[in-house]
Amino acid sequence: MARRIAAHDWSDTSLGAASVWSETLNAPVRLMLSSQQPMFIAWGPDKTWLYNDALVPIMGLKHPT
Structure with a gap:
């Protein structure tokens, strides 16, 4: 998921371009992506989900391919 x-x-989301994400968002994203535990972050006014590879099997058919 990191890639x-x-x-x-x-840039077309409420998060804006990743190059301008604040450290307040970047720090938990780095932590989540380095974790082997299933994790997700819902961020911004639209509650956009960012999640790690460990969460994908839990999502099952709800995971967008």
Whole structure:
């Protein structure tokens, strides 16, 4: 998921471009992506989900491919 998050164009979302994300968002994203425990963050006015690889199996069919 780290590669997908890094490659995604976030500029059309309420989060804005990843290059301008605050450290308040970047720090928990780094922690989440380095964790082997299933984790997600819902951030911004739209509660945009960011999550790690460990959460994907839990999401099952609800995971967007």
